[in-house]
Amino acid sequence: MLASRVARAGLRASTRVGMRTYASSAAQDVRPPVALYGVDGTYANALYTASAKTSNLENVAKALTQLGTVFKKDPKLTSILNAPTLSAADKQQIVAELQRVAGGAAADKDSILKNFLNTLAENNRLGLLESIVEKFGTLMSAHRGEIELNITSAQELDNKTIQRIERAVAKSEISQGKKLKVVTKVNPDIIGGLVVEIGDRTIDLSVSSKISKLNRALTEAV
Template sequence: MMSSRIARPALAAVRRTAPRTAVRTYAAPAADNTKPPVALFGLDGTYANALYIAAAKQSALDPTAKALSSLGQVLKSDPKLQGILSAPMLSDSDKSQIIAELQKHTGGQDKSETVKNFLSALAENNRLALLEGVCEKFGTLMSASKGEIELLITTAQDLDNRMLKRLESAVSKSEYSQGKKLKVTTKVNPEILGGLIVEIGERTIDYSVASKISRMNKMLTDSV
């Protein structure tokens, strides 16, 4: 596991006291042709915008997107890693080791070292914990730049291909698709109990069993 290789310096670091590094801006103001295609919010959105601008200036948007996709998969498959990246006190040596390990999982796509420099900026600003969110939001920017709209389908169990295609077809014919090509992602979350949650663009359609139970409980509580 990746987390086991970088856990030792990170865990040691939480026992130390170190001053926080001053925040610096990652990217300079962008030219018009490097402007992110959609507005993003939150701190991870701010960093995703900065990375998009930097990658566009280097003509490295596609390889950067592939590198971040690889990193995003690693973060999702190794739950301990997020805790390591969130360690509050990391020395410069710790950060260098973590960045080196993360670089190994970019799939060899970071030829321009745009991602490496970005990881260094996150580490310097003590923001490595934002990496997973940045990976997701960078994907949003790339989809928007290609005229795609993201469709996330969350279910309690894996969907079979037939049902997934039926859902994709139904959404693509609805007003929610805005006539754009869908970029479909699926997610399994047993906590929703059953049904599904559809997120497309800024819209969320919640048909989960958990949501229905919550609404029923509220109705019963309000009627007492």
């Protein structure tokens, strides 16, 4: 697992450095398709702009998709990247490992991702990488004219069920006629059922929601 390899890079003391914006090296005439906020949003915007400037957008998006898969498989990774005791040498090893799993030089012909990861490391922001990957995905969806369809379930859904939900939403008005980008999430807290989110619409069919409504009704009846 990547988290194990990152952990072996060592956890030694280091000093936090001030944030250097990556956006300064990005083109000013290329704007992200949607507005994102927060520090992670700022970094995602900057990476998008730099990638678009060098016509490297799809390659970087593919590399970040690879990293996103690793974060899903390795839940300890973000906490390791957040460790305040990482030394400069540790960070160099981590960046090299992240590059490797993202696809290496073939997916980063202009060193956009490498430079970006190095900037995160220097600014002690590697812990934001998972969130940045998610927000970059939002930018790419907007760039491609897609709309995210988030499906949350208590357990992993099989492909047949996911495709059935996707077809149903695609035929409805809430899809806005756009291509759907399906994102599945597992949250045991919902107990059962589904929570479907698309755009600003949420369809909560979870067992936990039904229990909550029942509890409110019982409370009001007493």
